[in-house]
Amino acid sequence: MWCSQEGRDTLTDLVDHMIPVQDRPDLIHDFKNLWALCTYHHGRKFSLEVYARDNGLLHRLPTWCKDRDSRPQQFK
Known part of the structure; x- marks a missing residue:
């Protein structure tokens, strides 16, 4: 999904939990x-x-995952 947000077409390697299982x-x-x-x-x-x-x-991770512009600057 991040590749797509950056305008690149990449095959998916992984399925990830937006909020990590260790936390939730x-x-x-x-x-x-x-x-x-x-x-x-x-x-x-x-x-x-x-x-x-x-x-x-x-709690912000799902928003940051879906909306690149909402991420802290160092992760855009």
Whole structure:
């Protein structure tokens, strides 16, 4: 999905939980919490998760995943 947001067409390597299972195990089977990512962007998403967790902003992850412009500047 991030590739698409950047105007690139890339095959999906992974299905990721927008809000990590370690933080919200109750969302493990919630399809609204899943999205497709390439390996590169999965690494970037992990950095975004760490930032969100460290700053008490995990609730913002679904918005940040769907809307590139809403992300903190360093993750756009």
